[in-house]
Amino acid sequence: MRMAALRRTATASILTVLASALIAVVAPPAFAQATRTWVSGVGDDVNPCSRTAPCKTFAGAISKTAxxxxxxxxxxxxxxAVTITKSITLDGTGTQASLLASGTNGVFINSATADxxxxxxDISAPTQPAGCSGINGxxxxxxxxVRLDGVTIAGFQRGVNLPLTGANADVFVDVSLNNIDVRNNCVSGVHAEPAAGKQTRVVLDQARISTSNQALLVGPGAEAWVANSNLSLNNVGLVANxxxxxxxxxxxxxxxxxxxxxFTDVAAECAPVVIPEPAPAPPAPAPVVITSPPVVTTVTVPTPAVYCVVPKLKGLKTAAAKAALTxxxxALGAVGKKKAAASKKGKVLLQAVxxxxxxxxxxxxxxxxxK
Incomplete structure (x- = not known):
């Protein structure tokens, strides 16, 4: 009987070893974390999140991403919605990638060393029928x-909330908000009011914050720089506590x-450029009047020619002819005589000129x- 028991024990040990080996052969291998993963609307979170076998959610992919x-x-x-506890990039470039969150946070970041x-x-919460149904975008x-590029946030109590309760007290948490569109948030668009002893520096560039109660709120421990941004159509644009x-x-x-x-202040670079008025032109010099002496032109008028127009002398007596010529x-020249009728005696018959x-x-x- 003892030998039979020994045989049964040996057989059981062999089966156990074989079963373990079989399980090791057929069990699926664990997925190693990749530095680049993908999600798709038709993906599945059981996939390795590769490009050809994508995951369905950011939450499913983040555990498989280094x-x-x-x-x-x-x-x-x-x-x-997704919780982030390590350095990671979520990129929806080229798509309409959205995170819909109701009654919770859209993206929750909790790692003091994470970038x-x-x-x-597009991080959104339903706004109907209760208004802002999300807690924080x-x-x-x-x-x-933390860096946001081209992100839209709408329908939350706070679009971007920075309590920084778990952040390192001896460092600034740098937050860069670029080309964001934050709207329809019931408390504030960007809420930078860190816990006591925590610090943050917030930069907004080309940000649009509208239709919120407060566009930008900054509290003790926070400092903000805003450039090329539009903070309009809110209850109040800026709050600095x-x-x-x-x-x-x-x-x-x-x-x-x-x-x-x-704003608390305006950068010197923003001051309008004042172009000084040009100095008045010096008065024009008085015109110089040059008086020229009158030009005297001597015109020699020729003495008009004087002529003697010979009068008709025929029929005049000698004395009358002389008087007419004078x-x-x-002057009367030579006087000749010529026979003539009695009626013409003593009268001029002919004149030489x-x-x-x-x-x-x-x-x-x-x-x-x-005569």
Missing amino acids: AGGIISALDSAGFG VVLRNL VHVLAANS GGARIHNMCGNTMVGNATASA KAGC PASTAVKPGTKVAVKIG
Whole structure:
């Protein structure tokens, strides 16, 4: 009997070894974490999250992604709320990648050493019928740095909330918000009010925060710089509590807010460039009047020619002919005689120079007198 018992024990041991070996052969291997993983609306979280076998949610993919890795969306879909406890990038570039969260946080970050990047994501909470149904769009309990690029956040109590309760007290948590669109959040768009002793530096560039109660709230331990951003159509644009500072770094717009607010200060680079008025031109010199002496032109007027126009002498007696010639400026010349009828005796019959001829003054005109 003892030998039979020994045989049964040996047989059982062999079966146990064989069963263990069989289990080791057929059991699926555990997935190693990858630095690059993917999610898809038609994926499955049991997959290794590779490009050809993507996961369905960010939460499913993050456990299969190494610290510092990237999870990319392959297509447009909702990939669910997610908790982040290590350095990671969630990238929805080229798709409409969304995270729908109701009654919870959209993205919860809780690692004091994590560097987190959220890129091109739509983080939303249903706004009907209860208004802001989500708690925080991005809730940062602890991180080393957080960067949002092209992220839309809507329908939460706070769009971006930075309590930083678990952050390291001896470092600044750097938060960079670039080209974000934050709207319809019931308490605030960006809420930077860290716990006592915690510190954060927040930079907003090309941010749009609208239709929220407070666009940007900054409290003790936080400091914010805002550039090229639009904080409009809110109840109030800026709130700085407890001596916190919000700096205007140029290019910002705040219009249509129900309550007026202002930046703590404005960067010197934003001051308008004042172009000094040009110095007045010196008065024009008095015109120099040059008086020229009058030009005297001597015109020599030729003395008009003087002529003697020989008068008609025929029929005049000698004395009358002489008088007519003298008056005209001529003179009586030689007086000849010629037989003539009795009626013509003593009268000029002929004159050497015809009547009406112009001759030099003093020209003697000879005549013939009838006898």
